[in-house]
Amino acid sequence: MIRLRVLGGFTLVPACASVPSPAHRPRVLALLALLAGHGLNGISRDKLLAYLWPESDSVHARNSLKQALFSLRHTFGCQPLATTGAGFLQLDYLEAHVDLWEFEAALLAGEDRLAAALYHGPFLDGFHITGLAEFERWVEAKRQQLSHEFARTLTTLACRAGRDGDREGAVLWWRRLAAAEPLSAAPALGLMLALEAVGDPTAALDHGRRHVALVEAELGAPVSGEIQTLMRRLGFEGRGPRPVLRSWSNLGAVARSAGSSNSSR
Numbered sequence: 001m002i003r004l005r006v007l008g009g010f011t012l013v014p015a016c017a018s019v020p021s022p023a024h025r026p027r028v029l030a031l032l033a034l035l036a037g038h039g040l041n042g043i044s045r046d047k048l049l050a051y052l053w054p055e056s057d058s059v060h061a062r063n064s065l066k067q068a069l070f071s072l073r074h075t076f077g078c079q080p081l082a083t084t085g086a087g088f089l090q091l092d093y094l095e096a097h098v099d100l101w102e103f104e105a106a107l108l109a110g111e112d113r114l115a116a117a118l119y120h121g122p123f124l125d126g127f128h129i130t131g132l133a134e135f136e137r138w139v140e141a142k143r144q145q146l147s148h149e150f151a152r153t154l155t156t157l158a159c160r161a162g163r164d165g166d167r168e169g170a171v172l173w174w175r176r177l178a179a180a181e182p183l184s185a186a187p188a189l190g191l192m193l194a195l196e197a198v199g200d201p202t203a204a205l206d207h208g209r210r211h212v213a214l215v216e217a218e219l220g221a222p223v224s225g226e227i228q229t230l231m232r233r234l235g236f237e238g239r240g241p242r243p244v245l246r247s248w249s250n251l252g253a254v255a256r257s258a259g260s261s262n263s264s265r
Contacts, residue, residue: 002080003097006036007146008121026129027052028068033124034135035081035091036098037142042088051135103146112153112160116176119150151177151187158190162197170194178207182214185224192230205234 005011010029030052034043045065052068053061069089072080082092091098099118106115123143129135154177161169174191181187188211195204208231215223222228 001095001097004032004036004091005099005120006033006124007099007103007119009125010127025068025071027064027132028071029127030129030132030135031065031068032072032091033127034138035089036096036100037123037138038088038090039098039101039104040090040093042084042086042090044088048089051138052132054132054134100146107149107153112157115153116150116157116173119146119153122147147180151181151184154180155186155190158194162194167194167198171198178211182211183218185227189224189226189230192227192234196234201234205231208234 003011003013010033012029012032031048034048034051045062048065049056049058049061053064056064069081080092080095082090084090093101099120100123103115103118106112106118123146124139125143127139154173158170158173158177161167161173171191171194174187174194178184178187178191188207192204192208195201195207208227211227212223212231215221
């Protein structure tokens with residue numbers, strides 16, 4: 001059994017023997033990452049060749065793949081690979097434990113809290129191999145897809161907590177989303193509204209100011225009109241009648257609207 005963590009970095013723990021050093025066999029580790037990322041569907045040998053040995057002709061590339069596959073079997077002392085009915089290669093679910101698979105399974109089952117707990121960071125964060133442009137493009141596309149799923153999950157949890165009257169929980173989920181997407185208007189707006197709802201307008205205004213400073217520094221653009229309006233309102237807190245908060249049932253729609261219209265995203 002091997003344990004592979006690809007969310008938040010790249011960590012490999014084999015059942016026995018030593019892990020191949022990234023400095024010496026980086027494409028073997030990239031091969032594992034590709035197999036993990038394609039899950040139950042598997043990936044064709046031709047695609048593996050294109051991702052990992054783009055500089056080689058067909059004969060040399062296939063020989064390199066054969067050696068890499070042998071290295072995996074030899075290193076782990078087991079057979080971590082299987083072949084699908086379509087002839088694609090995949091990691092054997094009985095021989096491999098992958099955090100990405102658990103995250104995706106939780107999403108499919110609608111277990112939002114579990115999915116949020118399993119997401120430890122961006123896909124293959126910090127994992128880079130020079131000279132493999134197609135592999136890097138695949139990693140970036142997969143990273144964006146998973147990041148979007150994570151953000152959608154946190155938004156669902158935050159809005160659900162607000163509707164259920166769990167205002168502290170709403171703050172927790174919006175705060176986590178705002179940390180994951182600091183330049184996005186939707187999480188910033190959601191967190192500010194949640195902080196106001198728990199009676200902490202000062203913290204809401206402080207977060208708004210940090211968001212404005214970050215967006216201006218990183219993007220050179222103004223924040224969304226929704227956030228500007230909310231900050232002006234919070235700045236006059238206590239100087240007049242307290243404004244009516246947006247209902248929790250509409251908070252998700254408000255945040256999504258701000259996110260889609262905000263050029264700073």
